Amino acid sequence: MSVIEFIEGPLWSFALAVFVLGIAWRIFSLLAMKRPRDLSVAREGAGGVGGATKALVIHSIPHGGNLGRTIYHFVTGYMFHIGLFVLVLFAAPHVAFIQERLIGADIGWPEMPRWAFIVAAEAAFAGLILLYVHRLTDPVKKQLTDIDDHLGVWLTFIVMLTGCLALQEAHAGLRAFHMLTVEALMIYFPFSRLMHAFTFAFARARTGATYGRRGFTP
Amino acid sequence: MTVEPGTITPDNRPVDVGAAVTKMEALLGGHIAAYLDACVHCGQCAQACHFHEATKDPRLTPALKLQPMTRVYRRSKAPFSGLRKALGLAPEVTEQDLRAWEPLIFDTCTMCARCTIVCPMAIDIASVVAATRQAFVAAGLGPPDLLEAAENARTRGSPLGLTEAKLADRVEWLADEHETEIPLDKPVAEVLLTVSSIEMMKYPDSVVAMAKLLNAGGVDWTLSSKGYEATNFGVLSGKADIAKLMVERIASAAESVGARIVVVPECGHAYGVLRWTGGNLLGRELPFEVMHITEFLAALKRQGKLRFTPYTDQAVTYHDPCQISRRGGATADARYLLDGFATDFREMTPTGNYNWCCGGGGGVQAMGRAADVRHEVFRIKMAQVEATGAPALVSACANCRLTMDESSAALGWDKELLSIVEMLADHIEGAPNPAE
Numbered sequence: 310m311s312v313i314e315f316i317e318g319p320l321w322s323f324a325l326a327v328f329v330l331g332i333a334w335r336i337f338s339l340l341a342m343k344r345p346r347d348l349s350v351a352r353e354g355a356g357g358v359g360g361a362t363k364a365l366v367i368h369s370i371p372h373g374g375n376l377g378r379t380i381y382h383f384v385t386g387y388m389f390h391i392g393l394f395v396l397v398l399f400a401a402p403h404v405a406f407i408q409e410r411l412i413g414a415d416i417g418w419p420e421m422p423r424w425a426f427i428v429a430a431e432a433a434f435a436g437l438i439l440l441y442v443h444r445l446t447d448p449v450k451k452q453l454t455d456i457d458d459h460l461g462v463w464l465t466f467i468v469m470l471t472g473c474l475a476l477q478e479a480h481a482g483l484r485a486f487h488m489l490t491v492e493a494l495m496i497y498f499p500f501s502r503l504m505h506a507f508t509f510a511f512a513r514a515r516t517g518a519t520y521g522r523r524g525f526t527p
Numbered sequence: 528m529t530v531e532p533g534t535i536t537p538d539n540r541p542v543d544v545g546a547a548v549t550k551m552e553a554l555l556g557g558h559i560a561a562y563l564d565a566c567v568h569c570g571q572c573a574q575a576c577h578f579h580e581a582t583k584d585p586r587l588t589p590a591l592k593l594q595p596m597t598r599v600y601r602r603s604k605a606p607f608s609g610l611r612k613a614l615g616l617a618p619e620v621t622e623q624d625l626r627a628w629e630p631l632i633f634d635t636c637t638m639c640a641r642c643t644i645v646c647p648m649a650i651d652i653a654s655v656v657a658a659t660r661q662a663f664v665a666a667g668l669g670p671p672d673l674l675e676a677a678e679n680a681r682t683r684g685s686p687l688g689l690t691e692a693k694l695a696d697r698v699e700w701l702a703d704e705h706e707t708e709i710p711l712d713k714p715v716a717e718v719l720l721t722v723s724s725i726e727m728m729k730y731p732d733s734v735v736a737m738a739k740l741l742n743a744g745g746v747d748w749t750l751s752s753k754g755y756e757a758t759n760f761g762v763l764s765g766k767a768d769i770a771k772l773m774v775e776r777i778a779s780a781a782e783s784v785g786a787r788i789v790v791v792p793e794c795g796h797a798y799g800v801l802r803w804t805g806g807n808l809l810g811r812e813l814p815f816e817v818m819h820i821t822e823f824l825a826a827l828k829r830q831g832k833l834r835f836t837p838y839t840d841q842a843v844t845y846h847d848p849c850q851i852s853r854r855g856g857a858t859a860d861a862r863y864l865l866d867g868f869a870t871d872f873r874e875m876t877p878t879g880n881y882n883w884c885c886g887g888g889g890g891v892q893a894m895g896r897a898a899d900v901r902h903e904v905f906r907i908k909m910a911q912v913e914a915t916g917a918p919a920l921v922s923a924c925a926n927c928r929l930t931m932d933e934s935s936a937a938l939g940w941d942k943e944l945l946s947i948v949e950m951l952a953d954h955i956e957g958a959p960n961p962a963e
Contacts, residue, residue: 334606335564335606338605338606339557339560339561339564340557341557342555342556342557342560342604343556343557344556344557344558345556345558345807346807347807348806348807348809348810348811348812348813349802349803349804349805349806349807349812349813350806350812350813350816352856355856364649368646368647368648368649369647371645372644373644373645373877373880373881374644374877374881375574375575375641375644375645375877376645377574378569378570378571378573378574378645379571379574379645379647382569382571382647386647444568447570448585449570449573449579449585449588450568450569450570451585452570452585452586452588452591453568453569453570453588453590453591454568455568458567458568499607500607500610502566502567502568504564505564505565505566505567505648508561508564508565508648509565509647509648511561511564511565512561512562512564512565512648512649512650513648513649515558515561515562515649515651516643516649516650516651517649519651519654520651520854520856523803523854523855523856524856524857524858525852525853525856525858525880527640527643527644527649527651527853527854527880
């Protein structure tokens, strides 16, 4: 078995298993932890379900004032996240990969045109770089940042960079290199703060449910 | 600034690190883990924190207050914690850590929850801080004066030494002095009124004002020597046994007189604790309704049982106590009371659920070593008030009032600080004009 075959075969399967099972374990563990019962009586007309739903929505957008830092994160964060998701789901090579390797059938998954790829890639790169520059220079973020924050950014950046290099699919080695970096990211994901892609919902819902019963969802 | 992370003068109290870790492990449920798992270190919370904004010190960023729990979570309770520990990626909590974190957990957090609003993950740092305080106290840490206030509540009935005997004395004196009926220990009453010892000892007119309003509204009410102290320094100091004891006293008093409603006076945290965590501390649903005095008076006004003559003395603005508005959900009632009453009412910016904290909530008011930073924080409130042009600031919390009075004196600020209850009591329609 060649290195390329190993990367595209067994290593991919291993990375996928770690990714899926790791995420499932993190979520299961969180749900399995005990939670104190709230014995307070909800305010009339207020409730936990409504509060949780509201928190899930309103914390996706700036609200409540004090927006100086939020605006920067809102713009750069959405540039990065939307750009990345569009690339992952609709870049032509990814569509082929998803249909062949994950679904096993051509279900007509739409591909985006090349110009859209360029726009999405530029947005994702610009967003990620701007967020990281802020992390390196802002006094508040410097206090908060740890090795996990750096690793998450660098792994993501390298995945995106190798993806661009492999775009033309001119060389199997470049494609395999991109896949290798993706696999590294997938293996790292469940152990890292990248899990916020899932845990954000639990945090927002918890706060929304608690405060929604009181009559105001912060 | 006297309070900075890691710079509190070490005292001789022994620190039991193991006790802190054990307590954090015990309190670390799914509700806290969800928050610890979600923080992405974005730092947006800093802009909403009055301590950070007043000092611009990045070490006072609210997200840093998650550190103690996060450290314990990653070492012993999080998924893969065994793997992390084996690889040396989950350091132990040390005495040095606890001492460095202490000002973050106590002196520079009023548990106001402004940071939750701007957090993209909606992390309720205030609730994590409340739990973390319990661990610090278990370790033997915590501001001595705050802990002493909590012990006073346990042994003497109130943090400021308002014993049963002193309560009876002061009630009798106030009733005579103001010719107002203040019932104490009626055998049966529909409403149990509680008091904050801050009011009784420093702002007694506020107690008289409540009595006048309840009497004018035709309310069947009483104070009870079995349970009168509304403040709960057990919660503020992280002493869970005292927190429960204070709620038990009020519940016992309410049940003994058959009260359907317990009214909490002008005190933010007293309302937040009894209304939203009282049942949880007691381990059962409270057998009565809990209402803040502004909620109760608003209900009387809606029912037409109380009417007021207009307050025309001067323009006023309103300071929202965090635990009543943002964390309590009772934001609207104070405005309902002021509507049509204060003829020149001016909202400050931001206001309501987004208002800035006074700087003294969460027990910070009782921490002498935090006084300087608290006064710096108060400059934010001063700027808010001055922007309205109103010469007077009204609020509905004796703790906010005391904080603002002290900071005003320290900073030489000349605006008038008023109690909404006292304003209303002086303008009850049909009552004799106090000015005459």
